[in-house]
Amino acid sequence: MIPAPFDYVAPTSVEEALTALSQHGDDAKIIAGGQSLLPVLRMRLNAPEMVIDLGRIPSLRGVREDGDAIVIGAMTPHSVVGADPLVAQHAALISAAVEHLADAQVRHRGTFGGALAHADPAGDLGAPALALEATFVIAGPGGTRTVAADDFFVDLFETAIGDDEILTEVRIPKRTGWGAHYEKFVRVAHQWPIVAVAAAVRVESGRIAEARVGLTNMGSTPLRARAVEEALTGQPLSEDAVRTAAERAAEGTNPPSDLNGDADYRRHLARVLTRRAVLAAAGA
Numbered sequence: 001m002i003p004a005p006f007d008y009v010a011p012t013s014v015e016e017a018l019t020a021l022s023q024h025g026d027d028a029k030i031i032a033g034g035q036s037l038l039p040v041l042r043m044r045l046n047a048p049e050m051v052i053d054l055g056r057i058p059s060l061r062g063v064r065e066d067g068d069a070i071v072i073g074a075m076t077p078h079s080v081v082g083a084d085p086l087v088a089q090h091a092a093l094i095s096a097a098v099e100h101l102a103d104a105q106v107r108h109r110g111t112f113g114g115a116l117a118h119a120d121p122a123g124d125l126g127a128p129a130l131a132l133e134a135t136f137v138i139a140g141p142g143g144t145r146t147v148a149a150d151d152f153f154v155d156l157f158e159t160a161i162g163d164d165e166i167l168t169e170v171r172i173p174k175r176t177g178w179g180a181h182y183e184k185f186v187r188v189a190h191q192w193p194i195v196a197v198a199a200a201v202r203v204e205s206g207r208i209a210e211a212r213v214g215l216t217n218m219g220s221t222p223l224r225a226r227a228v229e230e231a232l233t234g235q236p237l238s239e240d241a242v243r244t245a246a247e248r249a250a251e252g253t254n255p256p257s258d259l260n261g262d263a264d265y266r267r268h269l270a271r272v273l274t275r276r277a278v279l280a281a282a283g284a
Contacts, residue, residue: 003041010053014060014139014168017052022141022164024050030166031055032075032114035106060113060168063087069171074113079104081112091172092180093200093212097128100182103190113167116152119159119221122192126153126222127214128182131198134172140165153221175212178202181280183273184216187260193217194260195269197225197249199277201232208232208241208282218253218270227251228274237282239275246275 011017021028029048031037032055040046054060060075063084070090072081081087082098101107101115101124115125116136130149137146138161147160154160161167184196196216202209211232213225231245255266 004044004047006041006048007050008053009050010056012056012058014057014166017054017057017166018139018141018164020050020052021166024052026163028052032117033077033110035102035110036114036118036120054166065090066171068174070174072112072170072172074111074117074167074169076112078102078107078110078112078115082107090174090176091132092175092178093128093132093182093198094125094172096180096182097124097198100124100184100196106190113170116170117159117161117167119153119157120192121156121220121222122217123222124182124184124193124196124216127196127216128198129170129172129214130222130224131200131212131214132172132175133212134170136160136167137169137171138162138165139168144168146171150224156220175200175202178210179281179283181277183277183280185269185273195255195266195273197270197273197277199274199281201278201281203237203282206237208235208237211278213249213274213278215249215253215270215274218250218255218266220254223253225249225251225270225274228278232278237284239279239284242278242282242284243275246271246278249274 027049030052061073088095134149136152152160178200180200184193198214200212211229213228215223227248235241249270250267255263257263
């Protein structure tokens with residue numbers, strides 16, 4: 001299907017983009033890599049009068065180190081994030097998740113910030129960003145503000161980004177030396193996960209010193225498996241200890257029921273995949 005007609009602008013700075021957004025209000029849509037918006041436009045599920053393309057704003061691209069954080073520009077393609085040595089060294093869970101994200105074409109065109117701003121609960125980046133306690137830098141008419149991951153994902157396809165705001169970068173605290181693994185369950189290659197688990201683990205002297213666990217597609221937003229994290233902390237690195245902790249993975253979740261599986265099936269998957277993800281992240 002052909003999209004409805006729309007006007008198009010490609011600003012070269014965040015300030016220009018914000019101006020265009022304020023001028024057109026509800027009649028405007030922002031496009032990043034286009035992997036989510038273009039299908040919506042083609043199916044005419046949305047018909048904006050103006051599309052604002054962020055692709056020509058150089059300040060929104062790239063990965064850099066800033067003290068105790070790795071900073072990823074919102075317009076940085078997934079393929080660049082996945083290949084970046086700083087991300088691999090200090091935020092290995094992001095690298096692991098990007099490796100499983102869709103296919104090579106999508107990873108080349110899609111953007112890190114665009115996927116997070118889309119806030120699909122089945123998206124592969126939300127749970128890792130939440131588990132690693134990322135913060136999101138958002139620009140608006142009044143300047144910039146920073147939102148913690150716990151507050152960024154509001155509901156299904158809804159984030160803390162206001163209608164007149166733009167996500168500019170994502171800051172991820174360094175987890176240097178932590179093991180990481182993204183365990184994704186699909187029926188068909190490159191599919192949205194039925195359930196996935198993002199795990200980052202720090203092991204000291206044969207014990208789990210710290211753990212961060214995020215759940216994909218277990219509710220209307222990405223979720224932290226905090227009960228699992230608490231149960232893992234201080235435990236010996238053994239399959240029995242991890243299995244016991246992983247039994248708590250479904251606590252506080254509200255998974256959907258659809259053709260790929262009902263809610264109970266997803267709760268079972270969450271427990272199984274959490275055990276696998278934690279053991280793999282810990283190198284056990």
